[in-house]
Structures are given as structure tokens and as C-alpha cells.
Amino acid sequence: MPRELIAPAQEQAAFQEYESADLEKGQVRVKSLFAAAKHGTEMSQFKGYASPRGGFDRELRVFDYKGEGVKYPVRLGNIGVGEVVELGPGVTLLKEGDHVFNYGPFREEHIWPETVRTLPAGVPWQAAVCLDPADFALSAVRDGKVRIGDAVAVSGMGAISLLVLQFCRLAGAYPIIAVDPLENRRQAALACGADLVLDPNQCDAGVEIKKATGNRGTDVIIDYSGHPAALQQALRGIAYLGTVVCGAYPGAWPTGLDLGAEAHMNRPTIIFSRANSDPNPDHPNWNNDRIYEVCWRLLSEGQVDCKPIVHPIVPFADLAEEYPKIASHPEENIKLGAHF
Structure with a gap:
């Protein structure tokens, strides 16, 4: 059997x-x-x-x-x-x-x-x-409204985020900054097109994101780590009135997230992204089926590299x-x- x-x-x-x-x-x-x-x-x-x-x-x-x-x-x-x-x-x-x-x-x-x-x-x-996780990655990039020339940071270099990096590159974003405490994942991020990788255990990631963008901060930060420390750093590294996309599905967080401080001063829009929640934010022109079709075209044409x-x-x-x-x-x- x-x-x-x-x-x-x-x-x-x-x-x-x-x-x-x-x-x-x-x-x-x-x-x-x-x-x-x-x-x-x-x-x-x-x-x-x-x-x-x-x-x-x-x-x-x-x-x-x-x-x-x-x-x-x-x-x-x-x-x-x-x-x-x-x-x-x-x-x-x-x-x-x-x-x-x-x-x-x-x-x-x-x-x-x-x-x-x-x-x-x-x-x-x-x-x-x-293909799945590409659907979630594409949705996060679209929900964050990443546009040509935008600076983007991505935290938590699992499979979804490694595809997010590549979709951001296709969208014309620069620089693309990857944040992860694990060496193997930072190396994978470089292979997938990150311009800069940061170890949040060895630096103040929010400050380094600001320094890498002329002290402005990134226009969009997409988090798939699901860790409260990553969201805290996102609130520090985001540009004024930027967008933070929360795409992970974490367990319940402990207390300690500070929604005063930089969150109050930088005034970001925080979006929770989930590819298969229809109707899509861009309904009726976009739905889950269209997301899959676009992802598969990009994957099968080799426009993104899944081997790393x-x-x-x-x-x-x-x-x-x-x-x-x-x-x-x-x-x-x-x-x-x-x-x-």
C-alpha cells in the first residue's frame, strides 16, 4: 500500500x-x-x-x-x-x-x-x-501598492518573502532590503535579488533601513516573519506615511508592541494581506484565479527563480x-x- x-x-x-x-x-x-x-x-x-x-x-x-x-x-x-x-x-x-x-x-x-x-x-x-506561496507574495506586493522606484524592505526570508523580493524587482523597486536573523536565509535573499541584507540580531534594522534610504525610510515594508520585533522595526524603518504589509499568520503575540513612538510619528498605513480572501481589494478586476494565472505565467516563464x-x-x-x-x-x- x-x-x-x-x-x-x-x-x-x-x-x-x-x-x-x-x-x-x-x-x-x-x-x-x-x-x-x-x-x-x-x-x-x-x-x-x-x-x-x-x-x-x-x-x-x-x-x-x-x-x-x-x-x-x-x-x-x-x-x-x-x-x-x-x-x-x-x-x-x-x-x-x-x-x-x-x-x-x-x-x-x-x-x-x-x-x-x-x-x-x-x-x-x-x-x-x-505556485503557493507565489500567490501570497504577489498579493502582498499588490496590497502594498509597490511602484516603480519605491524603496522596499521585506522581513522574514521564508519562501513567500523570497518571492516578494523578486516580484518587487519586477515592479521596479529599489533598493530592496531583506531582513532575517538566519544566515542561510540572508544568502537566499541575495540570490533572489536583494540589494542589502540585514541581521536584526546584529543591528538596529529600523535605523539601518533609514540609513540605506538617505534617512527617509522605505516606502513599503512587507513582513512575513510574524514576529512582533519585526513589526516594531518596520514601524521604525518605514517612511513617513508609508505602508506596512502584515502577511504572516502568527500565533498570539505577547504584550510589548509599542504603537506609540515611531508608529505615532511615522503614521504608516498597516495592511493585513491574504491572497485567498475574496472579494479581492481590487475586485472585480482581480480575484484569486487571476492571481494564480499571473503567478504561474511568471514562474513558468522563468521570470522568478525558485531553485534557491x-x-x-x-x-x-x-x-x-x-x-x-x-x-x-x-x-x-x-x-x-x-x-x-
């Missing part, structure tokens, strides 16, 4: 076997070749810090703080890439041997609809597994040991990938 990776309990990873089901009309069987995790969202489940918020009431749009927010076991992994090995009844859009990709956990075999995206020859698989982002890449058989290192060894991880 094929296997998949799950979290049977908080901060645990293990394999479980699952049934290889019969194909229904319009479905294809896909043998996995590659896959990747989505660190931010998956860590909220793996580490369990989404639990205290309870369920989300979609009518009232509030968390109820009741019950258990994370119910284990949870499947781990986000997007898979594979080869079509069997066609279900009525399938006309795909043929055996096609390479396709879709949302799905780390598992050896998937059953997907024939409407999944195909991976063209010559396009690296890393581009496919970066998907790291490390490990064998599927090692995932039960390697996956927990996303939490325990962030200095070794950016976006965990697997080959089968």
Missing part, C-alpha cells in the same frame, strides 16, 4: 499507509515525483498554535475560542508534482506520461481531476511547488525524520522539498 506523511499528534511526524482507490470519471492516478511543504500554514498545525483560537465563524468573521482548533492526525505537505500513470473513465485532457501538479500532501500516489495543471517540459519542478527557495530537498523515505526540523532547525530549512 502507498504511504503518506502525517502528524499523528502535536510536533510528531510519521508515515501511514492508505488505500489506493479506484478511479472515477474524469480522474487520473499520479505517481509522485516531487513535493514540498508550506512552512507557515503547516507549522500552525504541526506545532499546534492554531488550537487556542478555536473555530472561525464565517458569518460573524470571528474566532470562537472554543474547542480544539487542530484535530490530529493532520496530513503534511502542500503541493505535489507527479506523472500520470492511469486514466479514469472519460479522461480526454491528459495522457499517461504527462507531468502534472496540484495541491496535496506528501504521499506516494495521488488521485486528481484531469483539470490539474500540467508542468511543461523545461520548467523546473520547483516552480510548480512555489526549495531547500533542503530530501528523499521521501526520510521525511519522518526531516520534517520536524522545519521547527527545530530553521537555520537548515527554507522550504522543505522531497523527491520520490
